[in-house]
Amino acid sequence: MNSMTQVHHQVGDEILTDYAAGNLAEAFNLVVASHVSLCRDARHRLEQIEAVGGAILDQGHGFAMAPGSLEATLALIASPQPEETSVAPSRRCSVLPAPLQDYVGGCIDEVAWRPVGMGVKQAILPTSPEASVRLLYIPAGCKMPDHGHRGVEMTLVLQGAFLDGDDRFARGDIEVADADLTHTPVADLGEDCICLAATDAPLKFSGLMPRLAQPFLKI
Amino acid sequence: MPARDRKRDDWAAVLLQIAQDRDQKAFAEMFQHFAPRVKLFLIKSGASEPMAEECAQEVMVTLWHKAHLFDPDRASVATWIFTIARNRKVDMLRKQRRPEPEDLPWGPEPEPEQADVISRKQESSKLREALATLPASQRELVEAAYFGDLSHSEIVQKTGLPLGTIKSRLRLALEKLRHAMV
Numbered sequence: 001m002n003s004m005t006q007v008h009h010q011v012g013d014e015i016l017t018d019y020a021a022g023n024l025a026e027a028f029n030l031v032v033a034s035h036v037s038l039c040r041d042a043r044h045r046l047e048q049i050e051a052v053g054g055a056i057l058d059q060g061h062g063f064a065m066a067p068g069s070l071e072a073t074l075a076l077i078a079s080p081q082p083e084e085t086s087v088a089p090s091r092r093c094s095v096l097p098a099p100l101q102d103y104v105g106g107c108i109d110e111v112a113w114r115p116v117g118m119g120v121k122q123a124i125l126p127t128s129p130e131a132s133v134r135l136l137y138i139p140a141g142c143k144m145p146d147h148g149h150r151g152v153e154m155t156l157v158l159q160g161a162f163l164d165g166d167d168r169f170a171r172g173d174i175e176v177a178d179a180d181l182t183h184t185p186v187a188d189l190g191e192d193c194i195c196l197a198a199t200d201a202p203l204k205f206s207g208l209m210p211r212l213a214q215p216f217l218k219i
Numbered sequence: 220m221p222a223r224d225r226k227r228d229d230w231a232a233v234l235l236q237i238a239q240d241r242d243q244k245a246f247a248e249m250f251q252h253f254a255p256r257v258k259l260f261l262i263k264s265g266a267s268e269p270m271a272e273e274c275a276q277e278v279m280v281t282l283w284h285k286a287h288l289f290d291p292d293r294a295s296v297a298t299w300i301f302t303i304a305r306n307r308k309v310d311m312l313r314k315q316r317r318p319e320p321e322d323l324p325w326g327p328e329p330e331p332e333q334a335d336v337i338s339r340k341q342e343s344s345k346l347r348e349a350l351a352t353l354p355a356s357q358r359e360l361v362e363a364a365y366f367g368d369l370s371h372s373e374i375v376q377k378t379g380l381p382l383g384t385i386k387s388r389l390r391l392a393l394e395k396l397r398h399a400m401v
Contacts, residue, residue, distance in 0.1 A: 023367035037321035054298030062255025098321035
């Protein structure tokens with residue numbers, strides 16, 4: 001198991017419920033799954049929220065199955081099963097938890113980084129189109145462009161830390177920003193910062209230069 | 220405890236019969252209870268009736284094949300089936316992969332503590348009780364949150380309540396349910 005970290009900024013119950021119920025876009029699912037992989041307490045809350053899901057499923061009487069449904073299901077069981085694609089056990093990676101390794105296709109040194117200027121690098125990961133998710137590499141002390149949001153943005157720290165106002169976000173911490181927030185995250189000085197960031201809308205930058213760069217950045 | 224409830228807490232034993240003896244009678248019993256509930260969950264999540272029927276059958280096929288992976292130490296049978304149905308729903312309705320947290324929750328675990336198994340059973344019946352005693356307005360919100368059949372703004376329209384009120388009611392309801400599990 002990946003080393004659990006002392007996590008100070010956890011995902012809220014609302015998002016965790018959407019994750020447990022399967023109501024989030026894949027990009028956000030990946031951020032939540034990665035966060036839960038690094039935070040024991042969030043995992044515990046997820047298990048509780050799934051238990052509520054079990055209780056909701058179990059109440060009432062359901063919707064009558066079609067006639068002959070049991071027989072049809074037993075026939076499905078008897079028919080040959082497609083080979084289960086067994087997932088190779090993930091390698092130890094000190095940065096990427098297992099769900100992220102699946103999307104990267106390996107460990108942190110196998111990420112296909114692309115430079116986006118000022119030492120910042122990114123790698124967009126393939127997900128369903130309602131939202132996008134990328135790995136970001138921000139050199140220590142580097143300032144991210146000042147930006148507001150049109151949608152929801154979730155940022156999970158995987159290495160190093162970033163500061164946003166009075167808050168410090170380190171490995172395992174998640175920051176959820178919505179349309180009301182304009183923020184200027186700065187990578188902490190100690191170490192280069194690696195984050196996983198998902199958004200369901202293009203970010204809007206306050207400065208002119210980043211706005212010009214936006215189509216190029218694909219954010 | 221009424222006989223029915225006692226029986227419902229023993230689904231783990233029925234699942235074990237399926238895992239160990241490939242017992243079709245045990246499977247039929249579980250099918251009768253859970254397949255219609257999974258079907259309703261999928262319909263409320265937005266599936267058409269024929270699609271929900273097909274997927275509920277597939278969920279039950281998965282239950283048969285993965286019965287040996289169920290770990291009574293970690294969750295109730297209803298919760299386990301909920302996660303299978305949820306994954307099927309993501310697959311079918313959203314047509315996307317579902318990333319799972321590391322240390323897959325349903326892998327075989329060494330040595331489940333007997334005390335944990337018993338507390339899971341208690342937890343599950345307490346939770347059912349807590350859900351049943353929630354005020355109807357709160358229960359409906361919790362259900363809507365799980366089924367994803369209402370976005371918050373749709374709840375706002377339907378109830379005429381401000382979003383902040385809805386969110387705090389939902390939070391309150393989840394808090395009550397969580398307390399039932401402690």
